[in-house]
Amino acid sequence: MVRIGAFLVGLFFSGWLLVSFIMGAVAYVSEPPAPTAEREFHKHPRHAGFSFEGPLGHYDKAQLQRGFQVFSEVCSACHSLKFVSFRDLAALGYNEAEVKAIAKNWKIKTPDVDPKTGEVAGRDSMPSDKFPKPFANNVAAAAANNNAVPPDLSLMTKARHDGSNYVYSLITGYQAQPAELLKKFPDVKTPEGLHYNPYFANLNLAMAPPLTAEGQVTYGEGQPKPTVDQMAKDVAAFLTWTAEPKMENRKSAGIAVLFFLLIATALAYMSYRNIWAEVKH
């Protein structure tokens, strides 16, 4: 009984799947799916070559500081960094006084309640505060940005495939819409107010090119020349740190743990061989 029932159920599912396959294949052959501009012109991120790649990679603190500079002078005008606190900047090599000064001088005030009047007002930030958001809420953010809300950047490099390279490629990837694309897909002209960028999933991005000129940010003595490429690389490195601040702890702990485990496993293997030495198995 079980086997007869199973046979019938199997025949039903397998049979209908094969029928569906044939119907689908006929439809596929008679009416192949139309190619899309996204599929043909979307590009995978370019490789920037970061210091933190690989199992032994470390953050380059000078680069993170430069990236933070780019973030604070350019990105932070529109983008929030809500999961990062000012005190976290100590990991970039700033001392306590510097962190305090960065927090105090941050151009966006931290919303708080006035302790005397109870009114909601902004105050200077402290190291324990998270980075305050540039807009009071999403409606304000959308209104100021052509109806697109600038996403929070704390986790951006983990929220995209190959995120660090993605951020770098996106910032440096703006270009005019290729003539070839318009010839092939005349209907997908980049709409007014959007910007063509082959690294963006649907090719048209609301964000205007943020880094446009060499020297847009002034780097300190002894730092590389602030070309657009360099600034993009630096800010991508900074955003990798904001997304994964414990990366260096993780990798160094990993090396120690693996070292321990290799020895422990070798010992376990030897005792296994030793115990079984007399038994054929």
Add this chain to the structure above:
Amino acid sequence: MSFPWANHYTPKAPLMQWIDERLPLPRLVYNAVGAGYPVPRNLNFFWNFGVLSGLALMIQIVTGIIMAMHYGANELVAFSSVEHVMRDVNAGWLMRYAHANGASFFFIVVYLHIFRGLYYSSYKAPREMVWLLGLVIFLLMMATAFMGYVLPWGQMSYWGAKVITGLFGAIPVVGEPIQTWLLGGFAPGNAALNRFFSLHYLLPFVIAGVIILHIWALHIPGSSNPTGVEVKGPQDTVPFHPYYTAKDGFGAGIFFILFAIAVYFGPNFLGHPDNYIEANPLSTPAHIVPEWYFWPFYAILRAFTFDFFFIPAKLLGVLAMFASILLLFFLPWLDTSPVRSGNYRPMFKKFFWILIADVLVLGYCGGAPAEEPFVMISQIAAAYYFAHFLIILPLIAAFEKPLPLPGSITESVLNKGGFEGERDALPGMGSDTQPAGAA
């Protein structure tokens, strides 16, 4: 427990004697995973995965309990509380990455455990109950993993919850009320998040309970083995401790090395980037995919693209997806071949490897976007999946001519590599060994 020649627990220290007389817990452990459990001597490394599954569950429970101390099961704070764990809790990043990757590793070892059971037909009499309880654990694991994935409240959490609970919406008439009842609303929200958290905390302990039943049921007939020939005497077995504790210790070392590589050097490799975007009911991700361990079943769900007369395609997909797991419960009665081990079943072996390739193809298609050619490939692969278990296996059992089986476990072991170095002087084993080479 299982064989008359099993060692018996004799407490030596007075304290242990005192305890044993009042609560024979040491005796229970000794008989379950100690020297009191005789196990076939010829188990290969595929028999490590039961213990490793238990280990993976322990890792999940320990890391999970610690994270629950810092997590907020509320749609307003869930996502940021996970970031709090990652950034501000001491070793929080380690707990979370170990928990997220631990789920994947739990499924890896359980799938290898099931693979072992399928190849060596461990489900056959007298071990049907072991197999059935194992499947119950598997279902509980899937439910637990699904609800756990919702808790970080990222984009994939939210939309995954919406798609999976939407499956119940495919049931005619009562589907939508059931979906609303399960979610506590019309879409995933605070009510769903809270109940998922509650159940995600509960189910691992239910799993632990069913594992006890699983091991209990295993100890009645004793462990199966790669030849599939039953244990015939003391010469066929060794005590679990120290023989298999040592072997499992080595296996656990390998497991921990691979696990550490994932946790410390590629913690997000198996995850989806979209889950680092906070849940947003107004923005649907381009491709909604579950975690990799659900991909084969997800491919079966999406393989049904045409209505069957009055049955809508979506309902067919849901039925097929549940059927693809439920049919495993009938396996002991579908595969009627008296021979257990795939080593002695030439026809079965061929189809078995086709099945493994088939499931891998299904997995690949389940992770790919729902477009051609992946849908067509998964239709063929899903058709084979059902045909394999429901049609081909019973037929093989009827027509196959199995290879001759070894006379006993000991004989197969001794024939493997010469006869020197006999099994003499093995502590805890009887002495009535049969002469080497006796056929």
